[in-house]
Amino acid sequence: MSYLEIKNLQKSFIVHGQPLAVLKGIDLTIEQGEIYGIIGFSGAGKSTLARCINRLETSDDGSITVGGVDILSLSKKELLKERRKIGMVFQSFNLFDARTVFRNIAYPLEVSDFPKKQIRQRVLETAELVGLTDKLDSYPGGLSGGQKQRVGIARALVSKPELLISDEATSALDPQTTLQILDLLKQINKTAGITILMITHELDAIRYSCDRMAVLEEGKIIEQGTVAGIFNNPKSRTGALFARVFAEFQNISLTEGAGI
Amino acid sequence: MSLLDSSLWEVIKASFQPAIWAELIKPIGETLYMTAISSVIVLIFGFILGIFLTVTCPDGLVPVKAPYITAGWLINVLRSLPQMVMIILMVPVARLFFGKSYGTNACIIAIAASCIPMYARIVESTLLEIGKGKIEAAKSIGSTNLQIITKVILPETLPGLIRGFTVAVISVISMTALAGMFGAGGIGDIAVRFGYQRFQHDRLFACVYILVILVQLTQGIGNFISNRILKTRNLI
Numbered sequence: 422m423s424y425l426e427i428k429n430l431q432k433s434f435i436v437h438g439q440p441l442a443v444l445k446g447i448d449l450t451i452e453q454g455e456i457y458g459i460i461g462f463s464g465a466g467k468s469t470l471a472r473c474i475n476r477l478e479t480s481d482d483g484s485i486t487v488g489g490v491d492i493l494s495l496s497k498k499e500l501l502k503e504r505r506k507i508g509m510v511f512q513s514f515n516l517f518d519a520r521t522v523f524r525n526i527a528y529p530l531e532v533s534d535f536p537k538k539q540i541r542q543r544v545l546e547t548a549e550l551v552g553l554t555d556k557l558d559s560y561p562g563g564l565s566g567g568q569k570q571r572v573g574i575a576r577a578l579v580s581k582p583e584l585l586i587s588d589e590a591t592s593a594l595d596p597q598t599t600l601q602i603l604d605l606l607k608q609i610n611k612t613a614g615i616t617i618l619m620i621t622h623e624l625d626a627i628r629y630s631c632d633r634m635a636v637l638e639e640g641k642i643i644e645q646g647t648v649a650g651i652f653n654n655p656k657s658r659t660g661a662l663f664a665r666v667f668a669e670f671q672n673i674s675l676t677e678g679a680g681i
Numbered sequence: 682m683s684l685l686d687s688s689l690w691e692v693i694k695a696s697f698q699p700a701i702w703a704e705l706i707k708p709i710g711e712t713l714y715m716t717a718i719s720s721v722i723v724l725i726f727g728f729i730l731g732i733f734l735t736v737t738c739p740d741g742l743v744p745v746k747a748p749y750i751t752a753g754w755l756i757n758v759l760r761s762l763p764q765m766v767m768i769i770l771m772v773p774v775a776r777l778f779f780g781k782s783y784g785t786n787a788c789i790i791a792i793a794a795s796c797i798p799m800y801a802r803i804v805e806s807t808l809l810e811i812g813k814g815k816i817e818a819a820k821s822i823g824s825t826n827l828q829i830i831t832k833v834i835l836p837e838t839l840p841g842l843i844r845g846f847t848v849a850v851i852s853v854i855s856m857t858a859l860a861g862m863f864g865a866g867g868i869g870d871i872a873v874r875f876g877y878q879r880f881q882h883d884r885l886f887a888c889v890y891i892l893v894i895l896v897q898l899t900q901g902i903g904n905f906i907s908n909r910i911l912k913t914r915n916l917i
């Protein structure tokens with residue numbers, strides 16, 4: 422059985438009294454330990470999909486199982502426990518400004534029944550993993566974007582989740598920092614065996630990190646498969662568009678004086 | 682000394698006479714007492730009410746329509762009454778509690794009734810300013826609603842809450858002065874009895890200085906603390 426299984430997931434919002442279908446029957450399976458990419462244009466429903474997985478958003482229909490747990494049938498209390506097994510990283514970091522880096526990373530342990538005496542040890546371990554040991558007493562307000570995202574990742578990892586959902590984690594970062602963060606995610610995936618769902622509109626990120634991917638367009642998965650397969654032989658319009666845009670950017674960087 | 686028969690400059694000079702200030706010590710004490718007690722009451726109840734509004738609002742952690750609408754309606758009713766009307770209105774209520782309808786404690790009820798709703802609205806709007814993303818993050822981590830309130834929303838909005846409280850205290854001070862007209866004693870009482878009824882403008886001026894100093898001091902302390910917090914957090 423696959424690690425994450427989504428079947429016929431549907432979600433609509435009521436906008437100005439009218440239902441707006443945002444997810445129109447998503448089917449998705451992700452294997453244990455893989456880095457799975459989801460790409461799609463703005464408004465395709467990527468964030469909504471991510472938010473449905475840990476029930477930040479209530480879906481209308483369909484089923485979601487994570488590690489064999491039927492997410493949609495959990496009671497409120499069980500859901501809180503289950504959420505602790507699903508880490509989430511955000512484009513806007515969403516760190517707690519009132520807390521130092523240390524206490525940001527410690528937060529998930531504080532709110533769970535993690536033994537108090539072991540918090541320090543675990544936070545230090547996690548900080549070391551993401552390369553933040555010298556920033557533990559700083560506040561997020563004084564960090565660079567890349568450092569902030571490291572804190573975000575550490576906070577998502579500290580309770581040793583099985584699944585990490587990254588919603589545009591690198592979209593606010595410069596290319597070099599993006600690469601460092603992607604390397605970090607890859608390393609975590611390798612060493613800790615955490616399954617990663619990487620949501621992005623950046624092709625580079627997916628091509629660099631993912632094994633398999635899906636293309637989301639207007640609330641539907643219109644194409645899925647290996648990254649190489651989709652890049653080399655896109656079957657959908659969006660897939661082709663992404664591949665073409667990607668190829669053209671590659672060309673620009675190669676041909677001197679091209680473009681403008 | 683009155684402006685009716687003396688120059689402004691003379692009245693100002695007279696307003697610094699030690700004799701006048703000696704007489705003001707007791708009223709200052711009364712004003713400070715009223716301000717302190719009222720502020721604490723306003724802080725506690727306004728804070729609780731503000732959190733209640735934030736939590737129960739349609740986008741809140743626990744949206745419950747009827748209590749939210751009722752609380753909002755009650756606050757709006759209380760807030761639509763001018764401070765003076767509130768004091769008059771609270772006369773019978775004070776009689777019920779203290780057996781008399783005038784005096785410092787009676788006016789504290791009116792001050793609370795007027796300033797609690799105001800601070801509650803300030804707390805509400807401050808708490809709502811927190812980025813949705815932070816609450817989302819806290820939820821995704823598996824926090825309970827209580828944890829989200831105590832460990833995320835309140836600490837994150839602390840500087841704003843302090844600034845808001847400063848505004849509330851200043852409003853309390855101005856209302857204690859008004860309450861002086863209704864037997865609450867304090868600076869307001871002196872200003873009315875001597876400054877208004879007996880044209881002793883030197884005493885009136887002294888009252889003005891005190892009120893100005895009190896308000897400036899309150900604002901200064903509020904700004905100082907909230908800026909300190911923002912600086913520590915590297916946000917300014």
Ligand SMILES: Nc1ncnc2c1ncn2[C@@H]1O[C@H](COP(=O)(O)OP(=O)(O)OP(=O)(O)O)[C@@H](O)[C@H]1O
Pocket residue numbers: 434435436441443461462463464465466467468469470622
């Ligand atoms: N709470 C909401 N209420 C109403 N409509 C919403 C809500 N959340 C999302 N939508 C709508 O759902 C659609 C998909 O939004 P979503 O945030 O999932 O897109 P996305 O693919 O993540 O886009 P982006 O790349 O810009 O982040 C959009 O049209 C958006 O307006």
Ligand SMILES: [Mg+2]
Pocket residue numbers: 467468469588589
């Ligand atoms: Mg999004």
